[in-house]
Amino acid sequence: MPLRILFSIRNPSYVRHYESVLRLLAGRGHEVALVTEPTEKQSWPGSVLRLVEDVPRIQLSLMPALASDPWFELATRLRQARFYLRFLDPKYGGMPALGERARSRAPALTVRLAESAGLGGRGRRLIARVIDVLERATCTSRAFYPYLREMRPDVVVATPLVVLKTTQLDLMRAAIELGIRNVFAVASWDNLSSKGELTFAPQQLVVWNAVQQQEAAELHEVDPARVVVTGAQVFDEWFDKRPSTSREAFCARVGLRPDRPLVLYVCSALLEGSPPEPRFVEQWVRHLRSSTHPVLRDCNILIRPHFKRGDEWKGVTVTTLDGVVCWPPLGAVPADRTSKTDYFDSMHHADAVVGLNTSAMIEAAIVGRPVYTVLLPEFRDSQEGTVHFHYLLEGPDALLHAARSFDQHAEGLSAQLEHRAADPERSARFVRMFVRPGPMDCPATVRFADAIEALAGRPAPSPEPAPVWAAALRPWLAPFARAAARRVRRIRDEHRRNKEAQLEAHRTRKAQAKRPAAERPRSA
Numbered sequence: 001m002p003l004r005i006l007f008s009i010r011n012p013s014y015v016r017h018y019e020s021v022l023r024l025l026a027g028r029g030h031e032v033a034l035v036t037e038p039t040e041k042q043s044w045p046g047s048v049l050r051l052v053e054d055v056p057r058i059q060l061s062l063m064p065a066l067a068s069d070p071w072f073e074l075a076t077r078l079r080q081a082r083f084y085l086r087f088l089d090p091k092y093g094g095m096p097a098l099g100e101r102a103r104s105r106a107p108a109l110t111v112r113l114a115e116s117a118g119l120g121g122r123g124r125r126l127i128a129r130v131i132d133v134l135e136r137a138t139c140t141s142r143a144f145y146p147y148l149r150e151m152r153p154d155v156v157v158a159t160p161l162v163v164l165k166t167t168q169l170d171l172m173r174a175a176i177e178l179g180i181r182n183v184f185a186v187a188s189w190d191n192l193s194s195k196g197e198l199t200f201a202p203q204q205l206v207v208w209n210a211v212q213q214q215e216a217a218e219l220h221e222v223d224p225a226r227v228v229v230t231g232a233q234v235f236d237e238w239f240d241k242r243p244s245t246s247r248e249a250f251c252a253r254v255g256l257r258p259d260r261p262l263v264l265y266v267c268s269a270l271l272e273g274s275p276p277e278p279r280f281v282e283q284w285v286r287h288l289r290s291s292t293h294p295v296l297r298d299c300n301i302l303i304r305p306h307f308k309r310g311d312e313w314k315g316v317t318v319t320t321l322d323g324v325v326c327w328p329p330l331g332a333v334p335a336d337r338t339s340k341t342d343y344f345d346s347m348h349h350a351d352a353v354v355g356l357n358t359s360a361m362i363e364a365a366i367v368g369r370p371v372y373t374v375l376l377p378e379f380r381d382s383q384e385g386t387v388h389f390h391y392l393l394e395g396p397d398a399l400l401h402a403a404r405s406f407d408q409h410a411e412g413l414s415a416q417l418e419h420r421a422a423d424p425e426r427s428a429r430f431v432r433m434f435v436r437p438g439p440m441d442c443p444a445t446v447r448f449a450d451a452i453e454a455l456a457g458r459p460a461p462s463p464e465p466a467p468v469w470a471a472a473l474r475p476w477l478a479p480f481a482r483a484a485a486r487r488v489r490r491i492r493d494e495h496r497r498n499k500e501a502q503l504e505a506h507r508t509r510k511a512q513a514k515r516p517a518a519e520r521p522r523s524a
Contacts, residue, residue: 097381231444
């Protein structure tokens, strides 16, 4: 029986995580309403528009807008407070950057209470329960009742869900309160450990592997019976993809010699406050070029900038060295057939892949390449200072060949390029554990779609209406809701004024540059 599936993504960038699932669900005859949150500059990228052209059963639309709504803004502030409390737990004790990020967003009152002398875990849990009660009393889910009744979905799927300011939380809670089947789809390998904390239980969670299943239970207190392990559908296409060109042709295209080993460096989207990655890469390249290992002095080095940090590579001079290329020069998101093919070819033709902390390491493992990293103190916050990085680093199925110095790293990398490295099955073991658990010949995409259909084949859950006390508390919270809305307006107005001042300063500099030198004002 055809289903009507409401597939909620926070923004269009998440479509690439689920494109294969969307295509398969539509191909099985289901109607898929692909919806996102409205923004001031809302637009669907060309890759998504091409998707719906190819697959008419996928329709695009926007969810109701709650931004600037006083109750939504208050709910967001309470969620930010709860987010901060999460990172005070001892399990995050060695990860100060995550805690500081949460602290910078939390209400000042929460920070003062949580950091009061003598306030331990029991006190923090008490504050968290109070916050949960207040957040529930905002009743923001009610705004989605008419929307869901109009859409009449058989199943609501939401991803990534566990972020601080999103109406997906309100949509999912509305689905639970109305008795509509609902699924939380975990989008990425760090979502359960470094994002927000669930304060309600979705009917079903779809996760990649047993690691995330354990995270759901231990970090979010989700009943394991609600969790379905499907594998990582976002990576399915890399299992069957083949290179578009020979090694000789690829090297000629990017400007490298095909008779030399090729090392691919994949850049990362590092945590805010981390040192610029280009500076590290320059240091890394120059160390390889001055190595005692001839293979490292002569090998090809292909650097792939992260598509979100392309501007950092303007003016970087390391590519003036022989055999070092930055390609694509400013990075590119692998979102369409051409960019995905280029990306795959760079991994396929590489003899080894190096990076700091990026999902490209996982993709390289799928392609069968060994993956190396250097653990340096200046990047600790973005590496060992996160939970998810340890899944690549530790355990019997660890992926990374990790070193704590450039010399140690050079020793391991040279062994790989000279075909004398140990443990050639390392990447394959990691893929079987983390990316595609279960039958290797069954794509995660198929298992994901099967899970949705199986859920739809069960009776709809009983409605779980909001408790009566939630509405009763609402009048007492009204002044705080209005204050939260004023805060947002103040921040927005300040941001607009700053942008206008920057634009005016740019116009002034541009006008002065056009004036003759004799007419320009002299500096004191």
